[in-house]
Amino acid sequence: MAGACGCGADGLRGDARSAAVQDVLDKRARAVLDQDGAAYRATGGADPYLLLDLAAVPLDSWAYRLTRLDGSGTRVHAAAELRYRVDGYDKEPVVAERTLTLLRKDGRWRVVDDEPAAKSGQQLWEQGRVTAVKGAHSLVLGVDQQRSVLKSYAAIADEAVPAVTDAWGKKWARRVVVMVPGSLDGMGDLLGSPAANYRGIAAVTTGEAGGARTAPADRVIVNPEAYGVLGAFGKQVVLTHETAHVATRAVTTPATPLWLSEGYADWTGYRRTGRTPAEAAPELRRAVQQGTPPGSLPEDADFGFSGDAGRLARAYESGWLACRMIADRWGEAKLNGFYAAVGGHRRRAGAVDEALRSVLGLDEDDFTAKWRAYVRGELG
Structure with missing residues (x-):
């Protein structure tokens, strides 16, 4: 365990100190699961209201894994993974990176600070x-x-x-x-x-x-x-879109372009709603009617939330129409098969082209040409 070797002023060897800190975290985790306020407070004063704030959450598991320990003497800084599952909903745990500070007094370690690690969310x-x-x-x-x-x-x-x-x-x-x-x-x-x-x-x-x-x-x-x-x-479409991401996550890999993952989620959201392309893709329709239709499927960078709003809308609408075209012309089963085939590749390079060839029987250039014609036909 990095940063856990050597002796500190407390007289403990590094590995013993790490074991002692891990023991405190284990006791803290058990107290959270048991909603045992006295046992929780015995591990330290950080987050004094955590048990109350968590009380309504149906936890199945809650555990800490110490990954790094820095410092010596009676004050140490620990990096740990918090892993928890919600009962009935999570097959795998949520993993959250945490930064903790512990103090040793009267022969006992206690947690005095517990915060999200840098660049991690609350x-x-x-x-x-x-x-x-x-x-x-x-x-x-x-x-x-x-x-x-x-x-x-x-x-x-x-x-x-x-x-x-x-x-x-x-x-x-x-x-x-x-x-x-x-x-x-x-x-x-x-x-x-x-x-x-x-x-x-x-x-x-x-x-x-x-x-x-x-x-x-x-x-x-x-x-x-x-x-x-x-x-x-709009609320229904949005939540159906996001739920589609949950459903497809296991086969969504770094090889999956955002036009496909976001387009599929939008296709699912609008599926069987009766919304026409003109109604669901107003920004792309405007571009087509102004004589500036897209020449290629959007890049991942086009989906940046902090960028141009019109560009973002056109990216989503383009991905949706690409997935809609596959479902219309080859069938929904082929769309699902194509999505899974792309995600089956470990690398982005060539993933879409190979999946198109194996599932739909055409290459990426042919697909893009058909999509451009489809966009013009639906929105022109």
Whole structure:
């Protein structure tokens, strides 16, 4: 364990000190799971309200893994992974990087500070007491939100899950966890990024790219300000879109371009809504009618939240029409097969072209030409 060797002024060898710190973290984790206030306080004064703020969250597991220990004497700084699962929703744990400070007094180590590591996001309960609402297929966790509002989110999520299953199939958890902070700033804190990056973005889905045997524990994080002003149709499309990301995460890898992952999620969101391309792709339609249709599918950089709003909209609309074209001309099963085939590659280079050849029987240049014609035909 890096930084854990040598002797400190407390007289303990580094490995013994590491073991002692890990023991404190283990006791802290057990106290969280048991909601044992006395045992929790015995491990230190950091986050004194954590048990209350967490009380409504149905935890299945909660554990710390010490990864680094720096310092000597009676004060050390620890890096650790917090791993937790929500009961009934997570097959794999959420992993959060934490930075802790511990002090040794009267022969005992105690945690005096516990914060997200640099560039890591907060956990929802660090923003206040969590309210939980369970739906048939969903769990909605909110801070500073009325229960009635969270119930409405659960109702929408309960429609999104079967809609996604109808499109993608049953090979996913068929459950979704939705997190609703109290503000846009709270959303930014959860994501570990400036809130300004998400202004106007109704929701995002967290989670690492898959490609493994088990899907990670995704979270749909709602921007209460942007999501709240949407109408009923817009709210449903957004939450169905984000739920599609949860469903497809296990086969979404670094080889998957954003036009495909975002386009597929939009295709799922708009599927069977009756919305026409002119209604769902206004920015791209404007470009076509002005004689400036796109010459190629969007690059990943075109999907940056902090960039030009029109460029971002055209990127999403272009990806959606590409997926819609595949579903229209080759069938929905081929679209799903193409998505999985692209994600089956370890590297981006050649992944789309090879998947197009194996699933649809054409190369990337042919596909792009057909897509350009499809865009002009649908929006011209």
